[in-house]
Amino acid sequence: MTAALAEKISEAHAAVRDSLAPAVVTPDQRQRALRALAAAGLPTTRDENWKYANLRSLERVHFAPSSPRPRTDIPEAALPARIEGYARYTFVDGVFAPELSSVVDVRGVSVTSPRSSGAHGRSASVATRMAAALRAVESGAVPAARSDDRLAWLNEVFATDSARVDVGEGVDCPACIEVLFVATEPAQTAASYPRLEINVGANARLGLIERHVTALDDANFVNAAVHVNVSAGAQVSHYRLQQAGARATWFDTLSAAVEKDARYDLYVVNLGSLSARSTFHVALVGERAELGLHVVSLADNLQVHDGFALVEHIAPYSKSEQNVRGIAGGRARVAFNSKVVVREHARGTDSRQSLRGLLAGPQAEIDVRPQLEIYTDDVRCNHGATAGKLDDNMLFYLLSRGIERDMAQQLLKWAFLEDVVARITVPELRRHIEASLAGQMKETAAVKELV
Amino acid sequence: MLKIENLHASVGDKKVLSGLSLEVKAGEVHAIMGPNGSGKSTLAHVLAGRPGYTISQGTVTFDGRDLLALEPEQRAREGVFLGFQYPVEIPGVNNVYLLKAAVNAARKHRGLPEVDAFDFLALVREKMKLMRMDESFLSRGVNEGFSGGEKKRNEILQMLVLEPRLGILDETDSGLDIDALKIVAAGVNSLRGAERAFVLVTHYQRLLDYVVPDHVHVLVGGRIARSGDASLALELERRGYDWVTEEAA
Ligand SMILES: Nc1ncnc2c1ncn2[C@@H]1O[C@H](COP(=O)(O)OP(=O)(O)O)[C@@H](O)[C@H]1O
Ligand SMILES: [Mg+2]
Numbered sequence: 001m002t003a004a005l006a007e008k009i010s011e012a013h014a015a016v017r018d019s020l021a022p023a024v025v026t027p028d029q030r031q032r033a034l035r036a037l038a039a040a041g042l043p044t045t046r047d048e049n050w051k052y053a054n055l056r057s058l059e060r061v062h063f064a065p066s067s068p069r070p071r072t073d074i075p076e077a078a079l080p081a082r083i084e085g086y087a088r089y090t091f092v093d094g095v096f097a098p099e100l101s102s103v104v105d106v107r108g109v110s111v112t113s114p115r116s117s118g119a120h121g122r123s124a125s126v127a128t129r130m131a132a133a134l135r136a137v138e139s140g141a142v143p144a145a146r147s148d149d150r151l152a153w154l155n156e157v158f159a160t161d162s163a164r165v166d167v168g169e170g171v172d173c174p175a176c177i178e179v180l181f182v183a184t185e186p187a188q189t190a191a192s193y194p195r196l197e198i199n200v201g202a203n204a205r206l207g208l209i210e211r212h213v214t215a216l217d218d219a220n221f222v223n224a225a226v227h228v229n230v231s232a233g234a235q236v237s238h239y240r241l242q243q244a245g246a247r248a249t250w251f252d253t254l255s256a257a258v259e260k261d262a263r264y265d266l267y268v269v270n271l272g273s274l275s276a277r278s279t280f281h282v283a284l285v286g287e288r289a290e291l292g293l294h295v296v297s298l299a300d301n302l303q304v305h306d307g308f309a310l311v312e313h314i315a316p317y318s319k320s321e322q323n324v325r326g327i328a329g330g331r332a333r334v335a336f337n338s339k340v341v342v343r344e345h346a347r348g349t350d351s352r353q354s355l356r357g358l359l360a361g362p363q364a365e366i367d368v369r370p371q372l373e374i375y376t377d378d379v380r381c382n383h384g385a386t387a388g389k390l391d392d393n394m395l396f397y398l399l400s401r402g403i404e405r406d407m408a409q410q411l412l413k414w415a416f417l418e419d420v421v422a423r424i425t426v427p428e429l430r431r432h433i434e435a436s437l438a439g440q441m442k443e444t445a446a447v448k449e450l451v
Numbered sequence: 452m453l454k455i456e457n458l459h460a461s462v463g464d465k466k467v468l469s470g471l472s473l474e475v476k477a478g479e480v481h482a483i484m485g486p487n488g489s490g491k492s493t494l495a496h497v498l499a500g501r502p503g504y505t506i507s508q509g510t511v512t513f514d515g516r517d518l519l520a521l522e523p524e525q526r527a528r529e530g531v532f533l534g535f536q537y538p539v540e541i542p543g544v545n546n547v548y549l550l551k552a553a554v555n556a557a558r559k560h561r562g563l564p565e566v567d568a569f570d571f572l573a574l575v576r577e578k579m580k581l582m583r584m585d586e587s588f589l590s591r592g593v594n595e596g597f598s599g600g601e602k603k604r605n606e607i608l609q610m611l612v613l614e615p616r617l618g619i620l621d622e623t624d625s626g627l628d629i630d631a632l633k634i635v636a637a638g639v640n641s642l643r644g645a646e647r648a649f650v651l652v653t654h655y656q657r658l659l660d661y662v663v664p665d666h667v668h669v670l671v672g673g674r675i676a677r678s679g680d681a682s683l684a685l686e687l688e689r690r691g692y693d694w695v696t697e698e699a700a
Binding site for chain 2: 391392393394396397398399400401402403404405407408411412414415416417418419
């Protein structure tokens with residue numbers, strides 16, 4: 001990070017310091033994160049795992065969040081329709097908006113906003129992990145993995161509120177909560193810092209939708225931080241739908257720990273924003289812990305979708321499976337870099353990475369890169385990465401049956417995503433992908449007419 | 452219905468068709484035979500509009516219209532159907548969905564409303580029975596994991612549902628056992644009629660025992676070297692292709 005950018009962040013923080021809720025992140029912790037940021041800097045495209053991210057836009061961002069009072073002038077109609085069975089918790093520019101929310105009515109499930117409840121903001125485990133990471137930075141030993149958390153520190157500095165989801169031991173809530181983050185301010189005016197902490201007790205089951213949208217202005221700067229803790233034997237289906245504004249710059253850092261015999265499925269659907277960068281760090285810390293990472297990225301026109309996943313197998317017999325499918329149209333770029341690390345004690349690890357990109361525009365770009373680091377024997381790891389165009393033979397077959405070219409291409413794109421989308425069991429989310437694909441097709445047809 | 456005159460076509464640097472002429476009238480069944488590599492599939496592809504072929508000379512008209520000027524999807528909607536020699540697998544695109552989209556595209560072309568989903572399924576089931584296809588086919592991807600014979604039967608099923616005016620079947624018989632061959636032949640025969648025509652590309656005359664052609668042509672060196680009636684196929688079976696090739700040379 002340039003000194004100027006560090007300075008800017010520091011000044012922005014000083015200006016709003018007193019209005020930042022201590023219940024969300026204590027002033028002490030904010031200071032720490034600020035110092036760590038100043039020391040390590042924000043990533044630049046010269047950094048190993050940030051080559052494809054669009055970081056230039058950071059220079060034009062006003063880093064401080066908007067006024068501490070949440071906006072209440074957003075009509076319900078400006079928000080996406082509610083999803084059957086899921087209680088909605090809405091956060092506007094990172095702050096809980098009760099009037100746009102409903103309350104979950106399941107015993108053992110609670111969603112709290114430390115800003116409005118004044119409750120202590122973070123679970124002990126998240127706080128401990130974050131503190132350890134920051135100490136490492138201060139001591140000068142910044143492991144590569146941790147340095148990818150830098151945007152999470154930025155969130156820590158400015159966080160205005162948090163959605164804290166607690167699911168008690170053994171609670172069963174497979175279609176449970178939707179957390180909706182709405183960004184309304186243009187990047188030059190204010191930033192939005194969504195925060196989500198999910199703690200799932202032992203042997204519980206949770207289905208949660210995390211959704212990012214825009215209202216009023218679509219040129220937002222959003223920097224989200226998400227922590228997930230999946231306790232022993234628990235099962236979590238975490239659906240993430242990124243529908244940020246068409247001109248938005250969107251960052252997110254997700255870290256998750258999966259304990260013994262637990263399974264965490266993360267379904268990521270990236271549709272929106274001009275530039276989106278996601279950083280995932282999942283640690284399989286207990287024996288037989290499992291991760292399913294399922295990613296669909298649809299980028300068109302000038303959009304950039306960049307993803308980096310670090311999956312750490314720490315305990316024996318843990319299992320991870322990644323399926324990433326990206327389609328880039330127009331002059332868009334989809335990049336996904338996935339790194340699996342098998343630590344010393346993780347014998348019997350089973351890991352699969354399948355990263356596939358589809359070029360759907362003459363100037364589109366796909367970069368998919370699987371990486372593997374193994375520090376033990378007796379593991380089963382396989383990975384594959386492909387980037388290519390639509391299959392001409394398939395296309396001709398459909399055309400020869402009389403199907404319109406646009407429709408045929410759309411069918412093949414859908415087919416390309418099918419094995420990932422088929423696993424998304426929330427129909428609403430599937431519909432959004434479908435609509436977005438259709439939109440992409442219309443767009444290209446419309447552009448063709450103009451040229 | 453179909454009139455090909457002096458057609459010259461090449462793929463890459465290779466000239467495949469050189470001066471092919473053929474006329475197919477409504478109600479007729481033509482068989483095109485010929486040794487491997489003689490250009491049979493090329494002809495079928497050129498008629499269906501597959502990209503990758505350069506046509507340097509000649510004309511093809513369909514009902515008096517310039518067929519070569521039409522996009523492949525337009526040709527299909529005008530009633531041209533190609534049964535592929537090697538049908539491609541398209542995992543993720545459902546078989547029935549493809550069929551329905553194809554039927555609706557044709558209906559739209561004719562100014563008709565979309566087909567009723569219930570009626571459509573009933574129709575597909577009926578045709579599937581004729582082709583002895585398993586119910587599980589309905590939920591599978593296009594040709595996904597189909598055996599060679601199943602793929603060929605699926606091509607005929609599509610033809611039965613789409614009811615084209617001109618069916619071009621490229622070696623639909625190859626790789627079929629005798630039972631499957633009879634099923635495929637029955638499918639083709641069920642569509643035969645005064646307003647339809649077929650071009651059967653085949654390497655062996657076996658299929659022609661069941662779908663008896665009005666005309667048989669031998670393709671050698673990119674043009675039709677010999678034409679005759681159904682008995683020509685039997686003669687070819689007996690004597691092989693060499694004598695035609697020699698006579699043509
Ligand atoms: N894509 C291609 N590139 C180069 N040569 C080709 C291609 N397709 C066909 N050919 C050649 O054209 C000739 C005719 O092929 P084809 O029409 O498939 O013959 P047939 O169907 O009669 O066996 C063959 O010599 C074949 O090798
Ligand atoms: Mg052939």
